[in-house]
Amino acid sequence: MTARPDAPLKVTGSATYALDNLVDRAAHGFLLLSTVAHGEVASMDVDAVRSAPGVLGVYTPFEPLALHPVTSPLLGPMWLPLQDTNVTHHGQPIGFVVAETFEQARDAAGLAAVTYEERQAATSFADGLASAVDAQPAASEAPPSLSVLADGVASIEDALDASDVTIDATYETAPQNHAAMEPHSAVAVWADGELTVYTGNQASHLVAADLAGALGLPADAVQVRNPVVGGAFGGKATSMPAVLAAAAARELGRPVKAALTREQVFTATANRPATVQRIALGARRDGTLAAVRHDSWSSATPDLGFIEPTSHGTSREWYRTENLAISQKAVPLNIPPATFMRAPGEGPGSFALESAIDELAVALAMDPIALRTRNNSTAPPGEDLQWSSKHLDECFEVGAARFGWERRSPDGRVEGDWLVGMGTATAMFPGLRFPATVGVTLHADDTATVAASGADPGTGLLGVLGIVGAESLDLDRDRITPLLGDSRLPPGGLSGGSTATASAGSATMVAAGTVIEQLLALATAPDGPFHGREVGYADGSVHALDDTDRAPMTFGEVLRSTGRDSLGATGTTAPGEEMAKHSFGSWGAQFCEVRVHRLTREIRVSRLLGVFDAGRIINPQAARSQLMGGMIWGVSAALHEGIEFGADGRVTNRDLADYLLPVNADIPDVDVRFVEHPDTLLSDLGARGLGEIGLVGMAAAVANAVHNATGVRVRRIPIRLEDLLED
């Protein structure tokens, strides 16, 4: 059996992504975007649009689709398109044109004549740093600034001054786009006052709630379907195209498709912010960290909607230190919105922290692994709650042996025209769970379904549900059908925060236990086949424990004998008292070898290794794939991708030729290993998440390898050839 239950559909082209749903009479919608970064739409002449061939509807801030305000439980107030004339960034949706065909909608949208009252736009992150404001880091309840100081230490500066060796450096990371291969899209269909929307997303029940709110419908009148999702990475928690398609479909009385073009994805959805981070580390001569200061700046929208939590996501927890001070500021700009992107905070934060640790190792003339091992933490600084299960030292030990770290020289080595260097970094991602409900149903044909509303956007959750379901029901995997991506299924399995396996997996175990109890109760009821017996369940069957001669009955036989087609139960789990007892996190050791051409300074990544401590690994093949993908994301952040803004606030590289992603030829073989220590303090399942940790630390490992190869410390990613050219 393959690692993914949906692989046969995906390799034959029969997996139905949102726009693959063929709906009779579907009209096509095309978005119109702003061409200024800040101001008001003064006028929109859409007469030519309206009279263009095939046009069915034209919606603008002056003739909007009626929508009600929505607040998402996860992301707060949702921005709804066309509700007012404000323009906060270049490329903001300001119109929606619906026509009989895609070509007609696109061509008609181009006929709109728009005028603006432009206002001064703030578009430069660098220029805004001086006037940055304190800001609440995303996904954190901590204050923007906090410090932990040893007794008698007055300030972090005093602790740094008192250190034998210090480094102090500033790092920069580029804004990024999720660039999922499937652009954001939706098909909306109304029937008898009820709405069905096909749209790729990370949790169908949450998108259904958003739609019900925006359209003023009862929650049960909306169904959202996303059985497959063409990538999400944090960028599909909400679906703006779904809102437009649903509202327009209601007005027009026919189904509507809405899809962003690739260019529109860069400005009509949300991105990872740019960051600047200043880190000062102080250590004793033996490498013991005495002081860590990590100050962070994030680009942001004018309302400070999402702040990339770089210092709170890394230095707050990673190393043992007696003195710690972190801060978070934001620079409000007229740029597209920001949101969570794979390893929010930890990704760019680890580039800075793990580069700084490497710089400290150089300053101490110490091996970078030895420095990390010396400062291994047993709990976050200043907190009592110990890590539930942390085996980072083992990751480094296994990784160093496997990678041949002992062959690394502090000055790299030369092979022909190539300067070769090795780098390493720590990876960490918190071990989290979200509340989750999963349904397990036994069927009379001796098969079972395991079902939740959430999503498998390539993460492998569908396989996890199948495996955990089979294990919990003591059945072969081919008798389990896992189901995801329908808002009418039990609300669980949201794809986010690397939580889905631990959350939906443990809920599956609870649901399976409950349905087995119900099965046994059914079997021993007065009209049941085991009435008056002591019974147990094993191997998919009910056994009489007090009469071993009595033949067991499969659950299907029990259901049939009691006149039932099926028997179902749900199980719910949520973070509980374990959070008051331990700190939880996955850990890893990243290794990278780069080759830099001595003349052209071309940078090639030649080897990658990641060794991860993520608790129990449920589906090893898919787990390895997901970590490999994460590690390649780290390489991409280090060497390839970054959004570029023009002075006018325009994204200048908003397509896949100019926004660089790695291609196959950029990537070597990738070695992924696990040190598998089940974390049963987090949940009975023993698994922590691994969707995000794969990329954490990798960009620093690349930069550290580049330094090892060339002696050049690059503190800004993506690293460009010109960063390595000698003056």
Place this chain on the structure above:
Amino acid sequence: MDIALQINGTTEHLDVSPGVTLLDALRERLGITGPKKGCDRGQCGACTVHIGGRTALSCLTLAATVRQPITTVEGLSTHDQLHPVQRAFADQDALQCGFCTPGQIMSAVAATAQGIDDPDEVREFMSGNLCRCSAYPNIVAAVRSAGSEERRTDATV
């Protein structure tokens, strides 16, 4: 304009405007949704099909210009029997979200047909197909494993 397209062994007659791409004709007019629109600019490869046995980007091809037979990912497997490349993609876990997979597979079929097996040559050949999930090493493994299976089968025949 009236055109006829031979797709996966079937001739389809349709009336399209001259600006309609082969990708949109397949997806929106003929219900063949395996080829995907990832960029509509020939930059991602998700729409890759074969025209006359050669790989082509259907988003950069106008439907009305196509004269030779077209094969899409749907045309590879027959009677529930997966094509060796499709099976290798599933076995090697050469996909995650799966959105780029139809295009990857059409390029991979071309790679194996040309006998490309050297890992660096496979990487180069497959570099017109972006995979944001970054299954690249597994895609290389799938192409090589399918290729060696096809060569074994040929030797047996």
